[in-house]
Amino acid sequence: MGSLQKTKEQAVDLNSLSFAQKQRLSFIDFSLLFKGAVSRKKLTTKFEMGMANATRDLAVYKELAPSNMEFDQKERTYFQAKTFKPLFNYDARQTMAKLSNKISDGFHGVLETPFPVDAPYQLNVPDIFIVAKIVQAILKQKPISIIYTSLSSGSKAREIIPHTIVDNGLRWHVRAFDKKTESFRDFVLTRISKVVIKDTPIESHEEEINDHQWVRMIDLQIVPHPNNIKEPKAIMMDYGMVDGVLELKVRAALAGYLLRRWNVDCTPDATLKGAEYQLWLKNSIALYGAKNLVIAPGYTENE
Known part of the structure; x- marks a missing residue:
């Protein structure tokens, strides 16, 4: 490691x-x-x-x-x-x-053979020691006190009950119950500057099983964009589509991140223009009731 x-x-x-x-x-x-x-x-x-x-x-x-x-x-x-x-x-x-990837060991020494694989850098990387404390709290099912810096209110103390650390493709966040708002939310790991594990039990409504946006699974049907793509077969090959459709099962809490990351047009009639929109969500109605969709390209709640 x-x-x-x-x-x-x-x-x-x-x-x-x-x-x-x-x-x-x-x-x-x-x-x-x-x-x-x-x-x-x-x-x-x-x-x-x-x-x-x-x-x-x-x-x-x-x-x-x-x-x-x-x-x-x-x-x-x-x-x-x-x-x-x-x-x-x-x-x-x-x-x-x-x-x-659930790998818990692996000393990096001269005996290891490097693999000829590379990937683009993420612009931000969390503090490993902050992550370690949060992982411990999750495994022990304990609340944590954190100093969190938000875009709206700056740096303030918060008490949260974390249950999962997530890589949404652009940044890392922790999914947790927020004592302040009495709701489950995403907290960006790089905005957490201090973590203290509290030795107090969590209440039943604060448990992961009651994070309804997390436990709810949505079936998405993604297809080549019908208006922006001249050769849909190339897109089908890119994403391993079967009969022209990529079927995914995703948590409601993560749907917005996935759709934004892959620039999936979420308008009902595939009306977004631009070379970046190579995919279209065929069944946008499946997103009904899911939150955090303001970042999903073209999606509006009144659909």
């Missing part, structure tokens, strides 16, 4: 560690950072190793970073210490990509 960074506390010779052991130490570090805990059992299950080997790896990690974890005898688990500082360096873009 990252490269080792040597500290004054370390007594172990980092050069003496095998690549495999660095991977296991990376998993320990990652688990402490994003999950807030790690155990011998997690190590043995993840790497199919014996308990004695897991104990040795945890001891090595403890020697490398003595202030990073505390052992709870009752739960037989190592928890993140308040003085935790990552043993590894984490590249923000790579880490966010791996988090979104």
Whole structure:
């Protein structure tokens, strides 16, 4: 997940560690950072190793970073210490990509073979340590206090109950229940400057299952734009359409982001002009009742 960074506390010779052991130490570090805990059992299950080997790896990690974890005898688990500082360096873009693909380890060293794949840069990348705290809160089902800077009211303290981190294609946000407005909303991760996990239970109406825009699934039928495209077959090939239609099932809370990202014309009669509108939403009526559609190209609520 990252490269080792040597500290004054370390007594172990980092050069003496095998690549495999660095991977296991990376998993320990990652688990402490994003999950807030790690155990011998997690190590043995993840790497199919014996308990004695897991104990040795945890001891090595403890020697490398003595202030990073505390052992709870009752739960037989190592928890993140308040003085935790990552043993590894984490590249923000790579880490966010791996988090979104459910990858929880993978030390980046000289033995890894780079893949000949590239992608355009995102203009903004969240603070990994802000993300880590939010991930911990989601896993523990706890509220968080944040300092959030909005376009309308500037920087203010908010209390939210997060349930999912989302890459909408343009930026990262967290879907959460907002105590202030008593509603589920999207909070842009790069606008959060401080996170404190609160040790209080969440109420039933604040749970993900009651985020109706999140749990509601919408069936979209996207086709080549009937007026802007001369060769619809090319568009069909681009998007792997079957019988000229790309059928998608998307959360209502995310529909607007998807439609904007791909410049899908959402007008009833495909009236948007321009080379950027290569796709048309054939069944715009399916969006009825969905919120956050002001960003969907051409969509109006009275349709």
